Amino acid sequence: MFFANTINYPIEQLIRGYYLRKARNKLGKMRHLIKVGITGSFGKTSTKNILSQLLSDAFLVFSTPKSFNTPLGIALTVNNMLPSYAEVFITEMGAFRLKEIKYLAEFVKPQISIITDIGPQHLSTFKTMDNIVKAKTEILENNNPPLIGIINSNSAYLVDYLKEKTNSKTELIWVGVENEKANIYASNIQITNKDTSFDIYIDGVLKANVQTKLLGRHNIYNILFGVAGIIALQNLGYDFDLTNLSEKIINLIPIEHRLEFQRWGNWDVYDDSYNSNIQGFLNGLEVLKMCNNKKIIITPGIVDAGKEMISLNTLVAKELLTDIDLVLLIDNQASRIMEKYFLEQSFDKYLRFTSFEKGLNYLKANFPNESISLLIENDLPDHFLIRK
DSSP states (O other), X not given: OHHHHHHHHHHHHHHHHHXXXXXXXXXXHOTTOEEEEEESSSOHHHXXXXXXXXXTTTSOXXXXXXXXXXXXXXXXXXXXXXXXXXXEEEEEOOOXXXXXXXXXXXXXXXXXXXXXXXXXXXXXXXXXXXXHHHHHGGGTSSSSOOSEEEEETTOXXXXXXXXXXXXXXXXXXXXXXXXXXXXXXXXXXXXXXXXXXXXXXXXXXXXXXXXXXXXXXXXXXXXXXXXXXXXXXXXXXXXXXXXXXXXXXXXXXXXXXXXXXXXXXXXXXXXXXXXOSHHHHHHHHHHXXXXXXXXXXXXXXXXXXXXXXXXXXXXXXXXXXXXXXXEEEEOSHHHHHHHHXXXXXXXXXXXXXXXXXXXXXXXXXXXXXXXXXXXXXXXXXXXXXXXX
């Protein structure tokens, strides 16, 4: 086996290198192409989809599919899917280690780069929060820095790190929520379990009163990143009319499995199964607690938190003690931390199951005709998610 692997590894590297070079050459020949790179601990896919929708009336937009955010995934997308007539190419950039975002940024060479937020994702490989900050900001600090960087001004990590270290060639657009210091910010926010509304300010001037079917506080940020993408294109000399911004935002299509509202018979289901971060989890709970029906959540907890595993899952468990009627835990290390906290607090409104399917079958058997509000939360593999 060792001998076979020794032979196969260099062959695999040659094949990988071929596809990467082919993609790099194709991108280099598409001189007209506007490239947008998106990284961050969370919100990448949603921001990508929102920006694509907002730009689709004015540009021929192509985005990396699903969560294709590795070198080979992006290369395969460029080689096999990216049409030569595309005008805007939006790509996610993911990482588990330092220098991976740097490699992707120098590979794609985006003119516009977005950092959504910093959080304790993949701490098992990054080891420290400082390393996560350094990794994500590589999208700005590399040998081919973007012309414009769009940054979350509510992230203390990013604000502190970028005070003195940003490449002077990169113009920064700061995006925030209830943060008047930001170039683009949201205010007068109203969140319900059915929709979200807020005002958008650009350079201190009210530009739009908007409403969206996208749920949760995190989607306000994602929409603002999309608006900032439009402003970045304007700053680069492209013509884009903002007069119908409210209409574009109200017509945004919810992103699949990211706090997506569905009706399953009498059930109101909030499918957040592709979320795996603490902020999204808490935002999903905020929406669930606004519901009038019996409120139920099914979750494995925060499963990829490294050394923050105990603190984050304890925080989630604490939030579940109030205004939740039933918690269904999917058994793993994270959910056992939550269960331990429940026992310490004498909280007994929970059940534990070995799989998502078994938990869902329990609900079908015990609440077949009852009106319930169900939150499917956090990092469930697709094959566990049994569709209606």
